[in-house]
Amino acid sequence: MTVEHLQDEQIAPVDQADTSDSSVPAKRTLKRVRPREFKPSDVLILFISALSSYSIVWILFDQLTLLNGALGFVVIWIPLFLFMYWVVNRQLFTRQVAIDRVIGSIVTLGAGLMMLPLVMLTIFVVQKGLPQMSWHVLTSTQEGVVYTGAGKHNIGGVGHAIVGTLEQVALAALFGIPAAVLTAVFINEVGGRFTKSVRVIVTAMSGTPAIVAGVFIYSIWVTKFSYSGFAGALALAVILLPTVTRGTEEVLKVVHNDLREASMALAAPEWRTVWSVVLPTARSGLLTSILLGVAVSIGETAPLIMTIFGNQVMNLNVFKGPQMALSLLSYKQIKLPIQSQIDLGYTAALVLFVMVFVVFIAARLLSNGLGRRKGSSSRRSVLSFVRWTPGSSLAPAQPPVGIDIEQTEYEIEEGT
């Protein structure tokens, strides 16, 4: 806490003319400058710098050179704003403050630029996908679709793709998740000479392009059997495995060693320690990493091209015959030259996006649960919100800092 308060202080000499007594030399006091402190006046400085640089660019760009294009405008505006902001802060405060503020603006801009595509993307998908969304589109297939018509009922639906995606992802999770959790347990709990190399392999595998997983399953499975949803599930499992392994490994690392030792002191065998103590303690984090892996694998398109092939009709049997998936349907539809068919692709993309989003939100909620269990320092207890009146006899010298009491439940059965 104390460090938080003391850091970032620059001490700048400020001359204070002493008017009352001229014989005494001007007293020099030290004024503290804290770049981290952002007062209302600083907001004003920021705003005015932005506005004035905007005006200058507007004059230069729109009035003098008659250029146009929002992109070019922004490209000139940003450096000019940074320069102006630097100059103003340099004049008002110190060089350090100016640099810190400018770096802060650059970094904030970076975060903003990062969010921009996500926001635009979400708006785009919802805007394009929502108008033709209906129960009929969600439940019907593309069987007997007439491509030329513009009517409401012959554009087809995405029902077969929803079924395909759900079946393939479920199967992929069935294969991939146990293998991934076991691999993470191997790296973190069992160990051995190969731990490090397995970790490197897993990281390298998580970077293997999805399309390589697709051609691999094609060469090992599809050439012998044929296109099927099962082949797609295998490809998705190959993609899921390293993602979930890495997440699980991180979560297992967080489990306190005391718990393992306590379990072993009670003579629990190793598998029992992992099964009854380590994994339950890491439960919510485990679910988070699993759900994140599932969210990624729902959206994969490339490996499905060469494994499930895609079809137009409902195929409930995941083991036989080509299937469709939402991502693949969307990919195929938007390449067609007919607007109503492209619209169907948008709808499929929207359904896909919603599915990914729901799984993702579930994962985040669970990980917040993990934060509470771990009693992380960023969470404050209710006590810290109680206001204490200074001077009152009840008030302690220091306001209470939030304390989270860690409570971890675990049980070891007797006689194992």
Place this chain on the structure above:
Amino acid sequence: MTLLENQSPSLVKPITITTKRSPQDRLFRGIAKGAGFGTFIILFLIGLFLLLKSLPAFESQGIGFLTNTGWQTTGEHPKFGVLSALSGSMVISVIALVVAIPVSIACALFINEYAPDKVMGFVPVKNFLTAAVDLMAAVPSIIYGMWGFFVLQPKMTGMETWLSAHLGFIPLFKNKTGIYTSSFLICGVIVGIMCMPIITSLCREVFSLTPNGEREGAMSLGASRARVIRDVVFPFAKGGMVGSIMLGLGRALGEAIAVAIIISYAFPVNFNVTQAGGGSIAALIALQWGSGGPLGVSALLAAGLVLFIITLAINMVASRIVNSSKAARR
């Protein structure tokens, strides 16, 4: 004490305690080890099967598979190679990294160093940004591709025209055809946006491993946050940053769908980034799948093998760098 001293030397020898693992434990360890080795096996199988199935293509073309540019897999004299696709992959990845690196590092720094936990008391900026970055990593590539094609492309042709008109003396920006859509530059920007979340989350992790003692020491000496970043965070995170950028490069090289949607595939080697036409290995596989007969499939598997080897090499090096830098911090 005396009892011990009176004993014969052979009995004083310290007892070595050995735990004999129960059969269940040995089974458990065996299964876990099996899963660990499973990753080795999968990786080995990927290489083996791709090699086996791509042999016809290599036999047909020999070393020419790496130096030819066309893609003629049927007919009397098939002639095909991945040179143009390989160079296209490189061009797209370089553009992607140029776009992604500054934004990702800035965003990671913002989350780690500058972002307040709560803005105005209730907006959890830090948690929100972290979640948003993770969500960006989970957004399907097909959606990025669609967005790039229908939204970003019309916005970018103006800039491409400007680049070609004013910086056309640099061969890179020259546009000979006058068609600005479906170019490398648009693909590169989209792939860059797709790399951003990966690089950001890895960089953030590396930045957060900066030892607190050094950070607080610098602050107590009066360093501002900017100075702390320059003099403490960056020197410590250098290796990890390089590693995470390389992992981003691996992702950029392997991106298929977004590139396949945007690019108009062309086989000559092309370095004019503002011009329509080009390709990448992953997009080649995605677009050519199902055409070109048995030899065509074999050729695509061979292209997949090339992609696999390149990304594997990059990722191995990168994960080694990241892991070693992590180990050094902890």
